[in-house]
Amino acid sequence: MRSIAVSLVASLFLSLPLFASPEAWQALPAPLKAELEGVAISLYELGPDGGEVALSRGNLTETTPLRIASVTKTFVAATALRLVEDGKLDLMKPMTTYVDKAFTDILREDGYDVDAITVKHLMSHTGGLTDHAQTKTFFDIIIKDPSHVWTREQALRGAVDWSEPKGAPGEKFSYSDTGYILLGHIIEKLTGKPLAAAVRLQLGLDQIGMPDTYWELAEENEDAAKRRAHQMLDGMDTYGWSATLDHYGGGGLVSSTRDMARFFQALFSGKVFRKPETLNLMLSNEGLPADSPYRLGIFVKEEKGVTYYEHSGFWGTVVLYVPSSGRTLSGAVLDQAHFKMMRQGLMEVVASGQ
CATH class of the missing domain: 3.40.710.10 (DD-peptidase/beta-lactamase superfamily)
Known part of the structure; x- marks a missing residue:
């Protein structure tokens, strides 16, 4: 179940211009909703041209400090x-x-x-x-x-x-x-x-x-x-x-x-x-x-041949x-x-x- 959900999160993050509304949440595939039920999460993408993509769930958004x-x-x-x-x-x-x-x-x-x-x-x-x-x-x-x-x-x-x-x-x-x-x-x-x-x-x-x-x-x-x-x-x-x-x-x-x-x-x-x-x-x-x-x-680091620069934080960032x-x-x-x-x-x- 977890691997399915992770892949679905990735595909949604790639394709949706904005994913935050209750209507969009209800349209999610059942396995993903089950995995993310109760999870407060914020994902955000910023492209080189300034384009933005946001995915949020629960009491957390891309502007939550x-x-x-x-x-x-x-x-x-x-x-x-x-x-x-x-x-x-x-x-x-x-x-x-x-x-x-x-x-x-x-x-x-x-x-x-x-x-x-x-x-x-x-x-x-x-x-x-x-x-x-x-x-x-x-x-x-x-x-x-x-x-x-x-x-x-x-x-x-x-x-x-x-x-x-x-x-x-x-x-x-x-x-x-x-x-x-x-x-x-x-x-x-x-x-x-x-x-x-x-x-x-x-x-x-x-x-x-x-x-x-x-x-x-x-x-x-x-x-x-x-x-x-x-x-x-x-x-x-x-x-x-x-x-x-x-x-x-x-x-x-x-x-x-x-x-x-x-x-x-x-x-x-x-x-x-x-x-x-x-x-x-x-x-x-x-x-x-x-x-x-x-x-x-x-x-x-590198993920499947793709180099990236990363830092994470203890609390979950x-x-x-x-x-x-x-x-x-x-x-x-x-x-x-x-x-x-x-x-x-x-x-x-x-x-x-x-």
Whole structure:
């Protein structure tokens, strides 16, 4: 049943100009309606010519603001690359060049060779840093007290106390929110601005046109904040969980499927960076482990011979760009349990080559 439904989602997404009305829902094939019954889902496509396709179901539309979690990393990495363009940041320098000694001293306690970890290592998840956000202790603290206010220092301390280094710098890919917390700190130091303000200014988010997008706790967007979705995890409504648990660069942004697509479309069509070679740098695997799927803030993957650039977020969000067609696809579900099905549907679209 699931494979049938996924294929039908893909075919509908390819063919329908808009799929949101109750009448259209009733016209769906029975197997698909059974699979999607009760699933709040938003799929959105933006073509190179500006054409849009939206599919939505439940209390979720292409303009519903959600916490996008790790999709934020693409925004943060792109901001760092803008600083490279301006000559303010050197990716090959050790992170100790830019990071406060108080933070590097915490990492030294756990045996990290912080003088050998470069900024590029942080951006590509190849610095050997653990991921504090994937430890049992991190989640235990959140479940016990969802309102707990996290600081950047607490997260780094957790990385040291709750886990061990994942390898030598440059040895292998190992995904790390901890590394992006440090990258966010670097951006703040070099720009003299809070991370949210630096990202917005350096990437020109206002010019792109992203009305549903803001950085929680750091930016005001009353309209979007009032509409922010209640995202579910294992039967728990996470709406009231402190945004500080994912705030300092590994996550932090609230956005919508439409806004995520608009940013990816602008980024990968050459409208964010000032120099074409910067986008090439972002997507290059030069100097990275041969088997790494990650570049600088973005996954580069292939589905049945079709290359695409992707990032997803923990709560159930994903956005991807297909360079061969110039199309951007994004998706979100309100319940994380439905994320796999949604992403499989998007992969059907990518593989179709249409």
